[in-house]
Amino acid sequence: xxxxxxxxxxxxxxxxxxxxxxxxxxxxxxxxxxxxxxxxxxxxxxxxxxxxxxxxxxxxxxxxxxxxxxxxxxxxxxxxxxxxxxxxxxxxxxxxxxxxxxxxxxxxxxxxxxxxxxxxxxxxxxxxxxxxxxxxxxxxxxxxxxxxxxxxxxxxxxxxxxxxxxxxxxxxxxxxxxxxxxxxxxxxxxxxxxxxxxxxxxxxxxxxxxxxxxxxxxxxxxxxxxxxxxxxxxxxxxxxxxxxxxxxxxxxxxxxxxxxxxxxxxxxxxxxxxxxxxxxxxxxxxxxxxxxxxxxxxxxxxxxxxxxxxxxxxxxxxxxxxxxxxx
Amino acid sequence: xxxxxxxxxxxxxxxxxxxxxxxxxxxxxxxxxxxxxxxxxxxxxxxxxxxxxxxxxxxxxxxxxxxxxxxxxxxxxxxxxxxxxxxxxxxxxxxxxxxxxxxxxxxxxxxxxxxxxxxxxxxxxxxxxxxxxxxxxxxxxxxxxxxxxxxxxxxxxxxxxxxxxxxxxxxxxxxxxxxxxxxxxxxxxxxxxxxxxxxxxxxxxxxxxxxxxxxxxxxxxxxxxxxxxxxxxxxxxxxxxxxxxxxxxxxxxxxx
Numbered sequence: 001x002x003x004x005x006x007x008x009x010x011x012x013x014x015x016x017x018x019x020x021x022x023x024x025x026x027x028x029x030x031x032x033x034x035x036x037x038x039x040x041x042x043x044x045x046x047x048x049x050x051x052x053x054x055x056x057x058x059x060x061x062x063x064x065x066x067x068x069x070x071x072x073x074x075x076x077x078x079x080x081x082x083x084x085x086x087x088x089x090x091x092x093x094x095x096x097x098x099x100x101x102x103x104x105x106x107x108x109x110x111x112x113x114x115x116x117x118x119x120x121x122x123x124x125x126x127x128x129x130x131x132x133x134x135x136x137x138x139x140x141x142x143x144x145x146x147x148x149x150x151x152x153x154x155x156x157x158x159x160x161x162x163x164x165x166x167x168x169x170x171x172x173x174x175x176x177x178x179x180x181x182x183x184x185x186x187x188x189x190x191x192x193x194x195x196x197x198x199x200x201x202x203x204x205x206x207x208x209x210x211x212x213x214x215x216x217x218x219x220x221x222x223x224x225x226x227x228x229x230x231x232x233x234x235x236x237x238x239x240x241x242x243x244x245x246x247x248x249x250x251x252x253x254x255x256x257x258x259x260x261x262x263x264x265x266x267x268x269x270x271x272x273x274x275x276x277x278x279x280x281x282x283x284x285x286x287x288x289x290x291x292x293x294x295x296x297x298x299x300x301x302x303x304x305x306x307x308x309x310x311x312x313x314x315x316x317x318x319x320x321x322x323x324x325x326x327x
Numbered sequence: 328x329x330x331x332x333x334x335x336x337x338x339x340x341x342x343x344x345x346x347x348x349x350x351x352x353x354x355x356x357x358x359x360x361x362x363x364x365x366x367x368x369x370x371x372x373x374x375x376x377x378x379x380x381x382x383x384x385x386x387x388x389x390x391x392x393x394x395x396x397x398x399x400x401x402x403x404x405x406x407x408x409x410x411x412x413x414x415x416x417x418x419x420x421x422x423x424x425x426x427x428x429x430x431x432x433x434x435x436x437x438x439x440x441x442x443x444x445x446x447x448x449x450x451x452x453x454x455x456x457x458x459x460x461x462x463x464x465x466x467x468x469x470x471x472x473x474x475x476x477x478x479x480x481x482x483x484x485x486x487x488x489x490x491x492x493x494x495x496x497x498x499x500x501x502x503x504x505x506x507x508x509x510x511x512x513x514x515x516x517x518x519x520x521x522x523x524x525x526x527x528x529x530x531x532x533x534x535x536x537x538x539x540x541x542x543x544x545x546x547x548x549x550x551x552x553x554x555x556x557x558x559x560x561x562x563x564x565x566x567x568x569x570x571x572x573x574x575x576x577x578x579x580x581x582x583x
Contacts, residue, residue, distance in 0.1 A: 011582070048431040051583035070329065073433040080431075084424030086337070088344050100333035101432040145428070 001026045001153065001183050002047065007056035009042050016042040017207040019056070024200075026152075029179045031198035031215075032187035035308060039207040040187035041081060044155050047185070048078040060153065074102065077146030081157040081187075083138050087131035091122060091141055094130060095148060102149040116147045120174055136167035143174060154178060156186040160193060172197055191300045201300075203307055210307045218303050225250045225268040227296040230279055234288035236263035242282055248273040262291060330434025334442025338416075339449055347415070348450050351408045356457045362400040363461050366393045389471035395549045397461065398479035402545055405487050406519060410511035412450055413494025414504045416443050417572070422502040427583070436576045440569060444495060451487040455480060475551030482548025485561035486541060490515050492568035499575040515541075 002024040009016045017039035024030050032040045045051040047058055049069040058065045060072045086094055095113045104112050117123055120140045125133060130141060139159065146154055159175065160168045168190075175184060175197055188194060194201050195215045203211040203218075211218060232239055236258040243252045243265070250268040257264050269275040276293055283290045342348040370392040377384040420426035429439060462480075465471040494511035501507050522540030525533035537543050544557040 045427075045583055050427055050431045051580050070433050070435065073431055076431070078428065078431045080424065080427045082424060084426075084428055086341075086425055087423070088341065089337075093340070097333055097337045098432070100336065101330050101429075101434055103330070103433060 001028075001061060002185070003059045004043070004047075005057050005059075007043065007046060007058055008054050009039075009046060009051070010054045015207050017204075020204070020207070020209055022202055022209060022212060024183055024185060026183055027179070027181070028200055029175070029184040029186070029198045031194035031201045032185060032204060033189065033191070033194055033201055033304060034187075034204040035189060038204045040204055041157055042207075043204070044078070044157050044185070044187060048076055048155055049073050050078075074149070075151050075153055077149070077151040077154045079142045079146045079154075079156045079159055081161065083142035085130050085138060085141055085145075088129065090127055090129055091117075091133070092126045094141065095144060098145045098148045104149055112148060112150075116144045119147065119177075120144045121170075136163060136170065139163060139167070139171055140174075143171070143178075147178065152182055154182055154184045154186075156184065158188055159186055160188070160190060168193075191304060195300055203304060205308045211303070215300055219297050219300055226271050226273070226275070228267045228269070228276055228279060229255065229264065229292065229294055229296055230267060230283065230290075231262060231264045231292035232283045232288045232290050233262050234283070234286070236265065238286075239263045239283075239288070240265055242286060243267055243279070246275070246278060246282065248275055266296065328435060328438045328441055330432065331438040331442040331445070334429075334434065334439055335446050335449075338443050338446030342412075342446060342450050347411065348453075351411050352450070352454050352457060355404055355408055355454050358404050359397075359401055359458045359461070362397055363393070363458075366396050389465055390475050390551070393465065394471055394475050394479060398483060398549050399545075401458070401483055402486055402542075405483060405490065406515055407512070408454075409451075409487060409490035409515065410494050410508040412447055413491050413511055414498055414508035416447060416495045417499040417576075418501050418504050418507045421499075421579075422504075426579070430576075430580065430583075436573055436580075439576070440495070440572055444491065444569065447491045447495070448488055451484065451491065455483060455487070472551065475549070478548045478551050478553055481553075482545050482557075485548075485558065485565075486545055489541070489561050489564040489568075492565040492572070493518075496568040496572040496575060499572050499579070 002022075004020055004022050007020040008018050020039070020043060032043065034040050042051070046053050046065060047060060049065050049072050052065065061075055063072050063075075065072060086097075089097070092113065095117065096109065099109045099112055117126055120143050122137070122140055122144055125137055130138065133141065143156075143159070146156070154175075156175065160171050163171060172193065175186065178184065186193075186197070198215065200214055201212070201218060202209055230239070230243075236254060240252045240254070240263075243249060248270045250270065253266045253268070255264040255266055267275065267279060276295065280290055280293055283293075370387070370389065373387055373392065374384070377387055417426070420429060430436070434442075462471075462476045465476070466473060490511075493514055494507070497511045497514060498504075498507040501510075518539065518541045520540075522533075522537045522543050525536040525540075527533075528536065538560070544560045547554040547557045
């Protein structure tokens, strides 16, 4: 449905994105994850035909952003960051303008507006001036304008930014409800949002994609080591010494919550080795009571920080040089 | 030009929702009314003075004493008020960020420009139509000819459109409406006075300056003459700055 090939965008000498490649299949909700200035908004602006790429191509429903801009814009609903709206307009007039702009036929315009307003819960504020709406309702108006014309693709740039927790939950539920018959790309740097809403995550940093997978695969498969927490009735120093000599073990850390009676440690072992049986045997062999033994999954946050930091460490100098390659 | 009508309706509504259009139209009509009264009073005074001299009285007519100076004065008021109408056309969209949404709707850039430009022209037409009592009164009393009135109004309209396209282009260069208004006024004034130096810069340069001058091309309209070079000047002037606005939007997209 969306194919991005070697997409690059330069602002002067600075590359906002560089050789980005990814695909989005029909019906997927894809989360675009990255720190500020990673290139998320730039990519979205190219996909929505607001801004052309410097090189490469993006194809939406088989159409190129270079040649079929108007046709793509007909098929894509876009919600930019910070939801820019015409504050002086009433909600109904605004949605009428959008429907007219998107070429919704006059005969079906009123019905389309009612349908969209009801799907995002705007019925009670249709006569209000946008300027006086709460942030949550503004966000709903933003979503409504994206949904007018029933586009098969939705591109949402930070759709929950600046909302309170209740509004965030409502907007997430709305996004999930829209996605049943649509492809959705949403950018965010709120990590739980990705786990809760998205089928797949694309992590972008400094203009390049650093990871692309389902949230579950990212959290389970990314780690350089497999982590296990052990709580045993034993002296912590001795417990760590015993574990330290085990084959396949990478490191042993204290969790900082050990007491005189019990020790709590996290053992890091090779990712291809399940060390838990050996840990259990070692504790019991020493005559200590094993109180708890469980594998620790990485959180998406850990993966994100890890990837972003990894990138920074690996290529700080080289990266910056590469991003300024257009010199 | 796909989508121009949606933009036209939205822009027209914007003009009349905000107080800008009302304020500009009110000021324009107030000053136009003042000038009409002043010119009529002058005509009355001249007529009284010429009452004893039939030769002079015969040469006094409404067209020369009222219509031509009035059209000239209205053109000067337009010079001042047009930047107030054009200043927000694109700068407001840029400042609010709404341009990002507007340019991702299935509307061509030309559609956006034409919609905005026609909406601003609609305000100009309303403004000029507000002075319709002047020609109606003059024609009702048979005091003037229809031709100079018609060409005078056509000249005002073409000049207003030219100022509007210049203002829209300059509005596309900045997010600040005040800056847009200030540079639009300055640029329009420059095109107004540019021929003042024509006599001191040499024959060829003077010719070029006179060809670029707005007042030089407005004169034939005030005399009741429809001259193709003058009509072409205003049409080309308008088209040129609309073209520059298109390029400016394109540049904005590349930077976006």
